[in-house]
Amino acid sequence: MKIDNNSALVVVDVQKDFCPGGALPVKEGDAIVTTLNKYIERFATSRSVIIFTRDWHPPRHISFYSEGGRWPAHCVRGSKGAEFHASLKVPGWAMVVSKAVDEKVEAYSGFQGTGLAKTLRKRRVIRIFVGGLATDYCVKETVLDALSNRFQVYYLTDASKGVNVNQGDSERAILEMKAKGAECIVLSDLNYIARQDLKH
Numbered sequence: 360m361k362i363d364n365n366s367a368l369v370v371v372d373v374q375k376d377f378c379p380g381g382a383l384p385v386k387e388g389d390a391i392v393t394t395l396n397k398y399i400e401r402f403a404t405s406r407s408v409i410i411f412t413r414d415w416h417p418p419r420h421i422s423f424y425s426e427g428g429r430w431p432a433h434c435v436r437g438s439k440g441a442e443f444h445a446s447l448k449v450p451g452w453a454m455v456v457s458k459a460v461d462e463k464v465e466a467y468s469g470f471q472g473t474g475l476a477k478t479l480r481k482r483r484v485i486r487i488f489v490g491g492l493a494t495d496y497c498v499k500e501t502v503l504d505a506l507s508n509r510f511q512v513y514y515l516t517d518a519s520k521g522v523n524v525n526q527g528d529s530e531r532a533i534l535e536m537k538a539k540g541a542e543c544i545v546l547s548d549l550n551y552i553a554r555q556d557l558k559h
Contacts (some may be wrong), residue, residue: 367408371491376440412469415457470504490515495528
């Protein structure tokens, strides 16, 4: 689990609409921002690839109630709700990947329709570390797609939150990610790796 320029941090959908006060809030979704910022700092120091995904919906997206979908309108492109959380530290050089941009396609994964896998391979990325919102939807689908694209995948348990439409959804999502090959880690695991690197 080495953090270097063959590693990528993928921060999934930490947008205002998914945080308390937003159109589709994850309970305490903003509580992960401080920890995510520490991951971002660690990956920036290691000159790793950092990617921020975002829902960037057209006004009449298939996932909205108004179009027969299961969610209230959220993260409409260009809206305040689609902005990243104000406290999230987004480096100016980081990549931003917009997803679910086709009004007729419901896309949860940061890989779906974005060309992200190809971009990461061009950057020679081997390992992907994924956290953000929400564990049981966009984070899970991003992790599963990363695994299907044969990346090594680490799920950031301390930097993700689930929406839990049904009780236990997040726990089931984590079990599914682990069953498919993802490893669960926390920030202290990275700090341990950093200390070991300094000894060599």
